[in-house]
Amino acid sequence: MYSEKVMDHFKNPRNVGEIENASGVGTVGNAKCGDIMRIFLDIDGDGVIQDVKFKTFGCGAAVATSSMATELVKGKTVEEALQVTNKAVMEALDGLPPVKVHCSLLAEEAIHAALWDYAEKNGIKIEGLEQPKNDISEEDEEEDY
Numbered sequence: 001m002y003s004e005k006v007m008d009h010f011k012n013p014r015n016v017g018e019i020e021n022a023s024g025v026g027t028v029g030n031a032k033c034g035d036i037m038r039i040f041l042d043i044d045g046d047g048v049i050q051d052v053k054f055k056t057f058g059c060g061a062a063v064a065t066s067s068m069a070t071e072l073v074k075g076k077t078v079e080e081a082l083q084v085t086n087k088a089v090m091e092a093l094d095g096l097p098p099v100k101v102h103c104s105l106l107a108e109e110a111i112h113a114a115l116w117d118y119a120e121k122n123g124i125k126i127e128g129l130e131q132p133k134n135d136i137s138e139e140d141e142e143e144d145y
């Protein structure tokens with residue numbers, strides 16, 4: 001049911017962890033299943049993503065898509081990272097079963113939320129970026145997921 005690439009990224013997820021003092025942090029929840037994804041971005045002065053890490057309380061497809069999404073945005077500018085849609089991530093993984101497509105949205109939304117956080121902290125506007133709808137604010141998230 002899953003492609004080899006999905007299984008690979010699920011079993012050996014890339015870029016799992018946290019970044020201390022990250023340039024931007026985004027946490028989003030999936031309304032359908034309640035799963036949560038957090039992405040940390042380290043962005044340099046030129047707006048290039050030097051490092052990216054993720055933590056999730058989510059299903060296998062969410063792990064695989066986040067792993068692939070972090071690989072795709074690493075080394076890109078914030079504008080280029082915006083082009084990494086869930087569709088692009090799914091294509092890079094050779095597809096996902098239809099019932100799991102919503103899981104791939106978590107990664108995209110978490111990256112957008114982290115970029116939003118970065119833009120707000122630096123008082124800049126990133127062309128084409130909107131505040132993610134499923135953004136979970138610091139106040140109502142649980143401490144220890």
Ligand code: FES
Nearest residue numbers: 033035059062103
């Ligand atoms: Fe929740 Fe996949 S079932 S993210």
